[in-house]
Amino acid sequence: MANPTAAMLVIGDEILSGRTHDTNSNFLARELTKHGIGLREIRVVSDHQPAIVAGLNALREAYDNVFTSGGIGPTHDDITADAIAAAFGVHIDIRQDAYDILAEHYAASGAVFNEARQRMARIPDGATLIDNPITAAPGFTIGNVHVMAGVPNVFQAMVASVIPTLTGGDPVLSQTLRINRGEGEIAGPLGELAKDYPELSIGSYPFAHEGSYGANIVIRGIDAGQIDRAMARLAALFPEVGG
Amino acid sequence: MANPTAAMLVIGDEILSGRTHDTNSNFLARELTKHGIGLREIRVVSDHQPAIVAGLNALREAYDNVFTSGGIGPTHDDITADAIAAAFGVHIDIRQDAYDILAEHYAASGAVFNEARQRMARIPDGATLIDNPITAAPGFTIGNVHVMAGVPNVFQAMVASVIPTLTGGDPVLSQTLRINRGEGEIAGPLGELAKDYPELSIGSYPFAHEGSYGANIVIRGIDAGQIDRAMARLAALFPEVGG
CATH class of the missing domain: 3.30.70 (Alpha-Beta Plaits)
Known part of the structure; x- marks a missing residue:
């Protein structure tokens, strides 16, 4: 049987303007190759809901696994979780399990768990959380899509959580x-x-x-x-x- | 009026396997930003004709300019020129002007202008050549698509030739x-x-x-x-x- 396939959707104006050099796709490519999953396509799109929805729906239809990076932080330009919910046509709101993880993290650090930080507990219905051992705010998996942070060390930690859960193929x-x-x-x-x-x-x-x-x-x-x-x-x- | 838009299509298995880190898209992003052209999407696809054709046709329809990198060398895995011709539905063959540029280059260097090297003179009908001051083998522009080499210094030289010919916008x-x-x-x-x-x-x-x-x-x-x-x-x- 052929090896499973994958695609990556990189979300962020800062990549497209040239301000930031995307290193996450190269990291993911190497990890998938080791695990026998063939990365077939990478797309970089802007922080714009229609662009994210169109890219995501095309990729999740065409490949066995899709990985996204970027746009799940607390600021106004972090729109990935809502865009993913829109792409799947599901409801999104603050979810208790994600809220509890963040509340505990901010209680321990002494920082205020304010409204902006609570936004990071917005999880589409039907998703499962991806552990973030670095900054607590979880990623999530919905269908065949794994939604992860853009900050490289957090992205890498999330990839390490997700890859063992996937069906691999023969290592290339x-x-x-x-x-x-x-x-x-x-x-x-x-x-x-x-x-x-x-x-x-x-x-x-x-x-x-x-x-x-x-x-x-x-x-x-x-x-x-x-x-x-x-x-x-x-x-x-x-x-x-x-x- | 809104600034012109652009997309990039990076062609190469070596990027998707993680062996090579793509730096061309970041270079292009910075150059376009300076010139007031908005880079809206980047796609990386494999050395596989259907993938190149599908990616190219989607991007050239959606954006004002498309830039490709990779796959225009002399080896069997360099299939970009033929894929571009297929995407546009035009004939492709060795063209005299490109042939002459290469013949002169190899005559000067003393290397044999063999069949493999002659493949680099394959240009789709209706294209205009893009100068390659580094290794002679030309890129080409067809419609709103600029087809360039993957080797970074050659890519950069070709971008420098192409950008002044494009309609720019207000610098961002x-x-x-x-x-x-x-x-x-x-x-x-x-x-x-x-x-x-x-x-x-x-x-x-x-x-x-x-x-x-x-x-x-x-x-x-x-x-x-x-x-x-x-x-x-x-x-x-x-x-x-x-x-």
Whole structure:
């Protein structure tokens, strides 16, 4: 059976303006790869309800799992939870279990559990909470959608909570060979090799740095023996490789 | 009139597997912001023709400009040019002007202009070439779509060629105030301020680092005087701010 699939929806004007560099999607990509879940698409959309709803509905229909990041804090521009409820057509309000987690957190810290902070207890009906060991405010899972914070260390902690609960697939293995020749020189034989191994993904990633240049050839698949055989043929094709 | 809009389509399995961290979209976001073009959406899709075609057709319909990165090199996994031709329903083949640019480049470098390298002269009918001052192989513009390389320095050079040819808008200006209080504490007054300035975008970006925490409040808009006034009110609301 094919490995399960996933998509990510990154929510935030700050990514689209270039102010903030999204690192969450790269973290998620690596974690999913280890777990045998294929990340097939990433979308970044603005803090605008119709954009979030349209992106989310397209992705949750097309893929087995969807992960979102951003927009679940206490400020006026944090509109993700309400947008998710709208996308699913369900009611949203402050929920007691989330409220209790936050109330306990703020009581312990001595900070006031005011109206803005209470907004973080707004959870769509039918969702289950995702633990946030860093700043308490929970994420949530609804249907096949996992809604998580945008702050990277909180996002990472939430991913760590969620991934073990998902059906994984065969881990995708990879081997890389660095070839110190131009891509145009190796492309012909490499294409032939790729044709002989249709179940493997063979990618060529050129580099050029301080006068040295070449390509890293990455062979990915789930059958270690097959990768070994393809890699041996690749090394034989280009015997003078470095690294 | 509203500023022109844009979207980006990043093409590449290496981004989705987590092997490579996409930096092109952040570069493009900053350049577009300077030029008054609003980047509204980013999608990352795999090296798979149906995924590229579907993503491209959705974006070119919805936004004024679309920028793609990746998949225009000489190897078997570089399928972008053919996918773009398929999306537009036009013929694609080696084109003389692109061929001549590449032939001259390889003649000068002494490398063989072989079949794989000639593939980089495949240009969809009706496209105009985008200059590549780094490695010669051109990008191209077709309709409202600008097709560019994935290697960051080549991508950046192509963006520099394309942006001056586009209709820009009013540059989006921004000011940032760092407030050393928790987001939950400032969210109430900040939300009121945002309501009073519906034409400005007011974002709150929390940080926490080695025991200090707070939020950077970013006010964006095209009217400098309005931003100044909103920023003055913000500073008055939270008089003890740092930095």
